[in-house]
Amino acid sequence: MTVLAAVDAQTLADSVGLGAIYALMAVGIGLVFGVLRLVNFAYGQLIMAGAYTLAFTAHWRVVWSIVACLVVVVVLSLAMERAVFRPLRGASPAVMLVTTFAIAFMLQAVALLVDIRDDTIGEIATSIAPLNQPVTVQGVDIRKITIVAIVVAVVALALLALLLLKTTIGLHMRAAAADFPTARLLGVRANRVIAFAVLLSGVLAATVAVLLTVQFPFVGPDFALRETIVVLVGVVVGGIDRLWTATLGGFAIGFATGVINGALPTEQTVFLPSAVFGLVILVLLLRPAGLFAWGRPAAERV
């Protein structure tokens, strides 16, 4: 805990806020992985598409702007499922991953084209920027968005847990994630379960798009790319086999990034990626099956 002592409450609050957003992204990636065994690298581009929608509808009323973002992202993720994920079912993990690279490439290029058309790289989404203002709680400046992000993440995760635990479709999804062939034998409809998981992950992507554009209103083709990469790493470090370990992994890497950033001396912060990814390597070597994967046999070790 000496590391924690070195950082102030300010850093801690920011770290939790970052972790909350990363946790939401981790759930989105983990849901699809659960039913398809597919690591969706193009998840960041879904968020990017949502952010562009927010930017282009910035002059609308905030509610409609957010609704438009939700619609665009969900439609895009369902289209991605139908056109790309479905024909790839059963392909090797490497092939699925590389195909989503290609899709990510393509969507980024589309965004760049949209940008070239009006001669500016990047758009600005400012409609909900006031949330970026800080409030002071016991001498600590906390941006309102940090609080919103934490609340939204907690509510979203609670709703998701209810859905997975208490509804039929949730039961089907959990069954499919545990053992898809057996689940299908018992009457789980594969296409429906997969489409539903993709839909949920799309809703989460739209939520993340809103939360991220408040903090980073400048939207470009590589919006959320960096975050997606870091979350993917966090998901595997946490343990991708289960949704809750994946989520914790996403939160942990966001939180750790924030704390390490606060703990590093100012002139050393340029080496933040080295510190974070060095830690990632260490954790993977010590716990290859996942940091939070307790009570299960370790992954195949050679």
Place this chain on the structure above:
Amino acid sequence: MRRSLDTSLQLAVPAALVVAVGIGSTLVSRSNEIYFLNALVSVAIVVAIYVFIGNSGVLSFGQISFVAVGAFVAGVMTIPLESKTGVLPELFPILRDHTVGNVASLVLGAAAGGVFALIVGLPLMRLSGLAAGIATFAVLEVTHNILREWTKIGPGATTLSLVPETTDALQATLGALLVVAAAFAYQRSRFGRRLRASREDPAAARGVGVGVHRERLWAFTVSGALAGFAGALLVHLLGSITTEQVYLELTFLTLAMLVIGGLTSLWGAVVGALLVSGLDSFLIEAEQGVTIGFTLDLPQGTRLIFLGAIMALVLIVRPTGLTGGREFRLP
């Protein structure tokens, strides 16, 4: 008889293809030559990556770190002495006060890549599956971060320029041939065969006495050395380089080349690298307008959309890659 013919064709056909591209580069205009040379360097990089991923079946996103290290070692060590102190004043004296020739820099690049891969691989080769993929990716992140920020070993975030452009048609062809031949020799050796056995069935391979960790480490080191060599070829082709050019985009593109060609064969690596770089070059030209019976003129900025779409389409239609992951054989 047929068998030994098949075996020699497995090397001869990819090699002939490389030579054909090399000869092709001398027959086209100066402005098109770069596409051919780029394709040859891509072959070198993709085959280097294949040596590890293809033979071991373990996914690595980190091989471009070795390309980067090779490129920067070779680049920094060939900048003429008289300009080096001016452009890179903060270098360690040993790097600042020495300069080597073209061939020596290629060897240095390979050595740096190999040693780095050996050090990194020693702990990391214990991992498999996604954990291995992510850990090697973390290596790429750390390498990129250090190369970008530490100005005692290189140019940092600025462009490394004034590197002699010595990768001409001959050097690119010979370099690519060397990498292809080394990959072939490795996969036919007992080390390569043991590793391929462990790829098909780790438990069975261990059962007959294959030290999987050790074999993977060998392949990782060989792959790292070849990648460092390919990086040295790359820097001498471009003449100037930044850390961003040997980072994420190159990682994704070269991996896509390998998977599109066919992950598990040398033939697939060569075919994938040549076809994808060929397609990319064609699309670059098509954005300017190109005549192929009719005039094809793509709107500006659509190149990457087409490239991404075609790559995705190939993988959806042929998930095992264009060669199906098999070596070349007569029909």
